[in-house]
Amino acid sequence: KRQTFLDAFDKVDKEIRLIFNKMTGGNAWLELQNEDDIFNSGISYLIQFPNKPKRESTSISGGEKTLAAIVFVLALQKLKPSPFYLFDEVDAHLDAPNSEKLSKILEERSKESQFIMVSLKDSVVQKAKLIYGVYPKNGVSHVVTYKDKRAPSVKAS
Amino acid sequence: KRQTFLDAFDKVDKEIRLIFNKMTGGNAWLELQNEDDIFNSGISYLIQFPNKPKRESTSISGGEKTLAAIVFVLALQKLKPSPFYLFDEVDAHLDAPNSEKLSKILEERSKESQFIMVSLKDSVVQKAKLIYGVYPKNGVSHVVTYKDKRAPSVKAS
Amino acid sequence: VHVKKVEIFGFKSFGFKNTTVNFEPGLVSISGPNGSGKSNILDAIIFAMGENKPKVMRVDKLRSLIHDIEGNRRGPRMARSSVHFDNSDRKIPVDSDTVEITREMDENGENTYYLNKKPTNRSHILDLLDMANAGLGQLNAVQQGTVTRISEFTSEEKRKTIEDLI
Amino acid sequence: VHVKKVEIFGFKSFGFKNTTVNFEPGLVSISGPNGSGKSNILDAIIFAMGENKPKVMRVDKLRSLIHDIEGNRRGPRMARSSVHFDNSDRKIPVDSDTVEITREMDENGENTYYLNKKPTNRSHILDLLDMANAGLGQLNAVQQGTVTRISEFTSEEKRKTIEDLI
Numbered sequence: 001k002r003q004t005f006l007d008a009f010d011k012v013d014k015e016i017r018l019i020f021n022k023m024t025g026g027n028a029w030l031e032l033q034n035e036d037d038i039f040n041s042g043i044s045y046l047i048q049f050p051n052k053p054k055r056e057s058t059s060i061s062g063g064e065k066t067l068a069a070i071v072f073v074l075a076l077q078k079l080k081p082s083p084f085y086l087f088d089e090v091d092a093h094l095d096a097p098n099s100e101k102l103s104k105i106l107e108e109r110s111k112e113s114q115f116i117m118v119s120l121k122d123s124v125v126q127k128a129k130l131i132y133g134v135y136p137k138n139g140v141s142h143v144v145t146y147k148d149k150r151a152p153s154v155k156a157s
Numbered sequence: 158k159r160q161t162f163l164d165a166f167d168k169v170d171k172e173i174r175l176i177f178n179k180m181t182g183g184n185a186w187l188e189l190q191n192e193d194d195i196f197n198s199g200i201s202y203l204i205q206f207p208n209k210p211k212r213e214s215t216s217i218s219g220g221e222k223t224l225a226a227i228v229f230v231l232a233l234q235k236l237k238p239s240p241f242y243l244f245d246e247v248d249a250h251l252d253a254p255n256s257e258k259l260s261k262i263l264e265e266r267s268k269e270s271q272f273i274m275v276s277l278k279d280s281v282v283q284k285a286k287l288i289y290g291v292y293p294k295n296g297v298s299h300v301v302t303y304k305d306k307r308a309p310s311v312k313a314s
Numbered sequence: 315v316h317v318k319k320v321e322i323f324g325f326k327s328f329g330f331k332n333t334t335v336n337f338e339p340g341l342v343s344i345s346g347p348n349g350s351g352k353s354n355i356l357d358a359i360i361f362a363m364g365e366n367k368p369k370v371m372r373v374d375k376l377r378s379l380i381h382d383i384e385g386n387r388r389g390p391r392m393a394r395s396s397v398h399f400d401n402s403d404r405k406i407p408v409d410s411d412t413v414e415i416t417r418e419m420d421e422n423g424e425n426t427y428y429l430n431k432k433p434t435n436r437s438h439i440l441d442l443l444d445m446a447n448a449g450l451g452q453l454n455a456v457q458q459g460t461v462t463r464i465s466e467f468t469s470e471e472k473r474k475t476i477e478d479l480i
Numbered sequence: 481v482h483v484k485k486v487e488i489f490g491f492k493s494f495g496f497k498n499t500t501v502n503f504e505p506g507l508v509s510i511s512g513p514n515g516s517g518k519s520n521i522l523d524a525i526i527f528a529m530g531e532n533k534p535k536v537m538r539v540d541k542l543r544s545l546i547h548d549i550e551g552n553r554r555g556p557r558m559a560r561s562s563v564h565f566d567n568s569d570r571k572i573p574v575d576s577d578t579v580e581i582t583r584e585m586d587e588n589g590e591n592t593y594y595l596n597k598k599p600t601n602r603s604h605i606l607d608l609l610d611m612a613n614a615g616l617g618q619l620n621a622v623q624q625g626t627v628t629r630i631s632e633f634t635s636e637e638k639r640k641t642i643e644d645l646i
């Protein structure tokens with residue numbers, strides 16, 4: 001049990017280092033709080049953005065937390081690869097450059113798994129293979145599909 | 158005590174009806190769950206967007222909840238007018254038309270109270286009197302002020 | 315395995331007629347005005363997969379999932395969602411190129427599940443999806459407004475998340 | 481009353497030199513890249529006003545508010561925030577056109593409060609602000625990512641919110 005956990009921990013840690021560095025140019029990694037008593041202690045998730053000191057994932061900014069969270073979710077893929085992901089406006093607090101970084105990583109990862117993303121931001125819509133526009137008519141939802149990249153501009157309905 | 162509460166309830170309810178209708182064209186209001194036992198029961202907050210049935214504020218969409226919440230906060234102003242408000246990316250889940258509606262209402266209200274808004278959206282930045290750009294240099298924050306409406310375009314730092 | 319199609323009937327903002335959304339593999343995006351029904355599409359997918367916590371689908375009780383706008387009634391008052399998975403890689407241990415999981419809930423809250431149109435039960439569906447790593451416990455669905463909470467997990471929660479996936 | 485100026489020293493991402501932000505009445509907006517220090521400016525304002533819950537300022541303990549990037553040290557390791565209120569309407573019961581509230585916290589976590597540069601204590605500051613309806617309990621500060629939670633208040637929470645303001 002201990003060894004199985006340590007193998008899993010190493011896999012996720014390695015993947016976190018890889019993805020976070022590729023995405024932001026910084027470093028992120030996991031640390032066991034107490035290697036001798038793993039199942040009664042926790043794991044620290046440390047994040048270091050370029051030109052900044054390392055910090056626990058709990059005390060970085062809102063946008064920084066978003067990136068760290070997505071990296072954690074994607075890294076868990078190494079343990080049990082999900083065939084698809086459902087992400088609902090995960091990019092809401094990201095600025096334009098970070099939205100771009102996020103959508104690049106997801107585009108790459110979408111070769112292995114399917115990503116169904118609800119997003120109001122251009123950077124995702126531009127990279128998506130298919131775009132669905134949802135609109136209400138008297139409170140009932142209707143869905144249209146747009147094959148080309150021009151997303152349905154959100155008009156006041 | 159009961160009468161004081163009822164007077165306060167009426168004031169907030171009336172203000173909610175006014176602001177929500179002005180902002181969205183729909184209706185919103187408060188209802189006492191049990192008028193005979195006010196202090197052991199609750200208050201329902203009902204929201205009706207144009208062309209939609211009325212719904213409790215807990216079961217509308219994310220963007221709709223944002224608008225309903227801001228209206229509630231502004232309506233409380235009638236009980237104790239705050240001289241200033243600190244709003245941190247309250248518009249994150251709003252689409253373009255609703256961001257516009259929100260910033261119009263805040264612009265109007267800003268004649269009575271000061272609104273200090275952190276926002277990444279154009280609609281707020283366009284209407285703000287002053288814009289502050291914050292940028293990090295080696296992890297330390299610096300602040301510049303922009304007098305004209307051209308916001309600091311967020312460049313990857 | 316990927317999601318090929320979702321057919322939604324009488325579920326939340328989708329009326330009592332079949333609304334079909336065809337998906338493709340890769341990165342697909344759903345956008346539209348606030349309150350148009352984007353999150354409800356994701357809710358319809360996890361509903362079909364057996365999700366039973368009302369709060370995750372943003373309602374107070376499961377019965378509130380049934381479409382409640384009068385005047386749209388043309389059939390029974392029920393909510394139905396069918397998810398069609400592409401199973402050509404046979405990751406879901408069912409011998410068919412497409413696996414169709416359907417859940418119906420009537421106004422008394424009674425649920426019926428179907429696998430490729432044949433009646434089955436919830437735990438069978440959950441087992442099948444788990445075997446393809448497509449189950450509900452995967453941390454592959456991030457609800458609106460909750461992404462930063464994953465970074466705010468306590469150190470025990472982070473350990474438990476990895477433990478649960480082994 | 482409105483916020484005229486905030487001077488921040490050694491607080492979170494603001495280094496050990498005075499950073500001044502001059503505000504105007506009306507609608508003002510703060511923008512900039514992720515992680516640049518926008519939310520920290522709002523944290524500095526409520527810190528000066530006496531906020532003592534670490535979680536509201538997104539730290540585990542108050543001492544973590546002190547700027548922790550080495551190499552920027554030029555003075556004592558402490559956090560200081562001064563908020564200058566325009567008080568020409570005399571809503572804050574102090575006889576001066578500007579009311580300056582300052583809070584200093586040293587590395588042992590000891591706090592000192594100043595009102596117009598004269599030492600005072602936290603409860604005095606809280607009372608003064610309350611009288612101008614500018615206190616912390618006003619529901620006038622909405623932290624990042626929490627706005628939809630106000631719509632998710634239970635019916636008791638909504639009643640209590642109104643009760644607390646009477």
Ligand SMILES: Nc1ncnc2c1ncn2[C@@H]1O[C@H](COP(=O)(O)OP(=O)(O)OP(=O)(O)O)[C@@H](O)[C@H]1O
Nearest residue numbers: 218219220326327348349350351352353354381382
């Ligand atoms: N049982 C129901 N019957 C009919 N409509 C419903 C039902 N439950 C919820 N709705 C409505 O569904 C609408 C769409 O909700 P949804 O959360 O999917 O919107 P959304 O497109 O994600 O919007 P946002 O961009 O604001 O997040 C809401 O306006 C809500 O009132």
Ligand SMILES: Nc1ncnc2c1ncn2[C@@H]1O[C@H](COP(=O)(O)OP(=O)(O)OP(=O)(O)O)[C@@H](O)[C@H]1O
Nearest residue numbers: 061062063492493514515516517518519520547548
């Ligand atoms: N004690 C501290 N010393 C130095 N820096 C700190 C301290 N505490 C937090 N920080 C840093 O402050 C930075 C800015 O945080 P803040 O939350 O203000 O960003 P923001 O501009 O609001 O970003 P976002 O758009 O992502 O919400 C973070 O990168 C964080 O690591």
Ligand SMILES: [Mg+2]
Nearest residue numbers: 219352353458
């Ligand atoms: Mg939504």
Ligand SMILES: [Mg+2]
Nearest residue numbers: 062518519624
């Ligand atoms: Mg912030």
